[in-house]
Amino acid sequence: MGYLWLTSLLDAFLSDALRKAPPSELHRQRVLIAACLFALPFGVSYLLLVPFTAAEVPTLLLSGCYAATLLLARRARSLTVPAMFMCLSMVVSYVVSIFLSSHPEGGFHASSMLIPAFAVYLLGPRLGLFVTGCLAVCLGLLHPMYRVRFTPGLTAIPLDEFTVMCASAAVSLLGSWVLSTLHSTSRDTAHDALERTLATLRESEGKLSSLIESSDDLVFSLDTQLRVITANTAMRQFYRRMQGQELVPGRRFCFPRTPELQLQWDPRFNRVLAGERLRFEQEEHSEEPLEDPVHVVLDISISPIVGEQGRVMGLTVSARDITARKLAEARLGEMHRSLVDVSRYAGMAEVATGVLHNVGNTLNSVNISAGILNEQLRHSRLSGLRKAATLLGQHSEELESFLATDARGQRLPGYLLALAEELEKEREVLRHEVGALSEGIEHIKSIVVMQQQYARAGGVLERLPVPQLIEEALRLHAGSIERQGIHLVREYADVPPILVDRHNLLQILVNLLSNARHALMESKISDKRLRIRIRLGGGGDQLVIEFSDNGVGIAPEHLARLFSQGFTTKKHGHGFGLHISALAATEMHGRLSCSSTGLGHGATFTLVLPVEGPRENQRPSHSLELS
Structure with a gap:
């Protein structure tokens, strides 16, 4: 901001076309104008302070060239013409001043090294080589020839040595051009790489912005001071509806209408800025009466933005409206x-x-x-x-x-x-x-x-002996089992009572017994057997109940759908029994599975339950195992 007046002053000497140039070109144009504005007052002051002689003619001509360069820059459409005019003017002025000087050693002055560097910077390596070549020919070839022919006695240096020094000066000028070219080339290469990187970054940023904007999720980012970096349209609209004001980038994120939310969110932001990731659900509703009141449930995820060396640079908040899902x-x-x-x-x-x-x-x-x-x-x-x-x-x-x-x-x-x-x-x-x-x-x-x-409401956990419940379920089917001539085989291991919902477990047992009874009833074999086995599994943490029959069996293509709602192979079945049994097992944090080698080979249903009942922090698995 402190140099804004200077750039405005320099731009005033440029044409409209030059002002619209890319930043790198505009910078070179400003350097040209700054050089002219610096050298012109210096030359004019020199002419005013010293007596005017023939030696001051180059200074006068060069000052006029500076002024002409400023006029050309005001009307030019590119930098080439005014820059070439100024560089050639500097070469001509420098050469003329040396030829007219009574001190031939001026051709070796260090200021001559600035001309190739200045020319390469303003015009590029090729045109800079032309300017440098003109100066090198004049200083390395024409100047010693001029001195030998017209003023051989003006220098105390032997002519042979003087000629070598002039040639060395020409070579040095070419060396200056080489170094300037290398610097310019490396700078241009770095600039091109930077431009490509910036273009790629802008493209990626555009894609990311388009992706975020196309999302219905609420997305915004904050820096380490909790100032808004960016926010998508959905977030800005939601914030405006909820808080009654715009979400402005650069301003600290806050809840003006609901300050109690600020007390909830600030600790969360601090935890994320410390490197932690958070995900939670939260209900949001408008506090003030609105024409369109807002009440939503959001699934919110807050993630840190990690920079170099793992340092947290900010955070990103993403919130999805899950009201419909709830x-x-x-x-x-x-x-x-x-x-x-x-x-x-x-x-x-x-x-x-x-x-x-x-x-x-x-x-x-x-x-x-x-x-x-x-x-x-x-x-x-x-x-x-x-x-x-x-x-x-x-x-x-x-x-x-x-x-x-x-x-x-x-x-x-x-x-x-x-x-x-x-x-x-x-x-x-x-x-x-x-x-x-x-x-x-x-x-x-x-x-x-x-x-x-059996008919009473469930939901109460009791510690019950499973064999006793199985016997109760068997008594409910005792008449039909006896009438169909089914031989029961009981294999009850010594198992402890388990913490279970009597209704749910009895419902599963009754359904499994009914399923086995129907399978045996449809079978043509005379020796109908139902084996009921109780044992411990999972290192003693699980109780396993198996119902194995030698009935009609299950077709392989039916196994995958066996526990699906409404699926049944019975003529008058409703398709609820096994499905509800599987759901009831899941509610008790157990699982119900079935295995069968095919039709005519019977089937085995296995119910696995935790001995200590469902844990509070354990989520039930909804998978059903079939084999």
């Missing part, structure tokens, strides 16, 4: 809960059918026992006892003679003994049937209790 996740969760309820009701209906069948079978037994009791009571010998008691009552006053002399009295003791034996038999029959009736009622009661436990 709403979709909420709807998906609601759909999942509805699906679980539908599946639960479907499973409950299936279990209820089995329960009704089991209750029906038990009621048949109860009905038979009740019929036997009724038949026994209708044909009971108690009526004979009543007749004997009546007969004794009629002869109570002459009981001794009745028993001794009367034929009926004589048969009465034997009759009572026989009657007692019959009544004892009846009592045993009644006791047996009453016991069977009680067992049937208890069986019905236990079935109803298990159904109530």
Whole structure:
């Protein structure tokens, strides 16, 4: 800023075309004008201070050339004409002053070395060589010839030595041109490389800017002082809507409407400037009433901008609007809960059918026992006892003679003994049937209790023995398993109780048993077997439950879709059971997998659960394993 007046002054002597030149060309033009403005007052002052003689003629001519150069620069369309005019003027003035001087040694003056350097800088190596060549010929060839022919006695230096010195001066001028050319070439090469680098940088910056601008994400960058470096259009619009003002580059990033957010964000910025990367979700909403109120959920990522030697130069904030995703996740969760309820009701209906069948079978037994009791009571010998008691009552006053002399009295003791034996038999029959009736009622009661436990709401974690739950699930299917002639093989290892949701686990077990039962029911083999195995896995941290049947098996092309929602191979299946079982296993931070070697070779379903239940910081995996 302090030299702005100087550049303005120099540019005033340039034409409009020269002012529009690239920065490097403009710099050379300013050097030309500065040289003229420096030399012209110096020459004029010299002419005014010394008496005018023939020796001052070159100075006068050169001063006029300086002024003419300024006029040419004011009208020229390129630097070549005024620069060539000035360089040749300097050569002519210097040569004339040497030829007219009474001191021939002036040709060796150090100022002559400035002309090649100045010419190469202003005109380039080729035109600079022309100017340097003219000066070298005049000083190295014409000057000694002139001295030998016209003024041989003006110098004390021998002519041979003088000639060699002039030649050396010419060679030195050419050497100055060579050095200036090398410097100019290296400078131009570096300048071209810099221009290419800047062009590449501008291209990359343009691509990056286009990429950022085309994104709907909110993107902005801050320096180490939390001043805004850049921000895309989406961020500027969002900031204007939320904070009521523009996001200005160079100004410190702040929250004028929500100062409490400043207290949250400043520590985050400081952590990122220390080299840490942050990612979090945050809800944003407009504080002041607006025509279009804003309420969004943002997924925010803050990353440091790392420069040389790993030094943090700033930070970049990227925020994505995930409001729609959050709403979709909420709807998906609601759909999942509805699906679980539908599946639960479907499973409950299936279990209820089995329960009704089991209750029906038990009621048949109860009905038979009740019929036997009724038949026994209708044909009971108690009526004979009543007749004997009546007969004794009629002869109570002459009981001794009745028993001794009367034929009926004589048969009465034997009759009572026989009657007692019959009544004892009846009592045993009644006791047996009453016991069977009680067992049937208890069986019905236990079935109803298990159904109530299965149907109750889940979500409560309990430490439960898995074998007991499997037996409960088996009792729900006991009637159909027995009716189909399925042979159960239990292989229960000594495992500890696990922390689990009873409802979820019982639902999985019932579904897996139902699946195995249907597979065996559709199989044509006579020896139907279902093997249930419980063991520990994962170093004792996991409990493994396996259901292996020798039923119809699973086709390889069906394995990949087995746990998909709505997929079923049953004619009247709903496709919910295995899908919901897999989801329930995932909710308990376990996994459900299936393996089968093909149709007709049975299948094995494996349920793996953590012994200690789900951990708070553990996210469930949603992958389902098939093999």
